[in-house]
Amino acid sequence: MTLRVSGKNMDVGQALTEKAQERVEAAVGKYFDGNYDGQLTIEHEGFGFRSDIVLHLDTGVILRAHAMAGDAISAFEETADHVEKRLRRYKRKLKDHRRPKDQDSPMAQSYILASPDIHDEVEEDFSPAIIAESLSSLKSMSVGEAVMELDLTQADVQVFLHAGHGGVNVVYRRADGNIGWIDPALAKK
Numbered sequence: 001m002t003l004r005v006s007g008k009n010m011d012v013g014q015a016l017t018e019k020a021q022e023r024v025e026a027a028v029g030k031y032f033d034g035n036y037d038g039q040l041t042i043e044h045e046g047f048g049f050r051s052d053i054v055l056h057l058d059t060g061v062i063l064r065a066h067a068m069a070g071d072a073i074s075a076f077e078e079t080a081d082h083v084e085k086r087l088r089r090y091k092r093k094l095k096d097h098r099r100p101k102d103q104d105s106p107m108a109q110s111y112i113l114a115s116p117d118i119h120d121e122v123e124e125d126f127s128p129a130i131i132a133e134s135l136s137s138l139k140s141m142s143v144g145e146a147v148m149e150l151d152l153t154q155a156d157v158q159v160f161l162h163a164g165h166g167g168v169n170v171v172y173r174r175a176d177g178n179i180g181w182i183d184p185a186l187a188k189k
Helices: 014-031 073-098 143-152 183-188
Strands: 002-008 036-045 048-057 064-070 157-162 166-174 181-182
Touching: 002 014, 014 036, 014 073, 014 157, 014 166, 036 073, 048 073, 064 073, 064 143, 073 143, 143 157, 143 166, 166 183
Parallel strands: 002 036
Antiparallel strands: 036 048, 048 064, 157 166, 166 181
């Protein structure tokens, strides 16, 4: 269990480092029975401080949180509260998913939304730049588990293999704050 504490263009004292390591270890130990590896970064931003934390749990879950406050310790405390809340939510959802269901889940419904007909002129040789590439294996999970993973990682997109039919599915965070779900298998029917 390792938490690296660093400051961006500032020195993080020994007291804050020890406090951060103890607080995160206590929070993770309370809700999770495994090891973790993480990075806490504190930086001076505007008139306050920003605290960013990324935790990699042994289960493959990545937790990200950040907060802003007037001083570095308050910023870290808010960030630690966010992490603890997410860990608690993650554990609760895991318990709910493991509970046997008394009834079958309803079939997913398919919605087709027509997009507006917009004809923008695009240059023939236009090729957008690829900013980043990442390789990862796709996990087999239900849509609910994928949404939980999306919530925990604060990512915009989660690609996964649907546990029911094994097809590639996508859940994503929409601009209106809701969650979208793409299942190409539904389009084939």
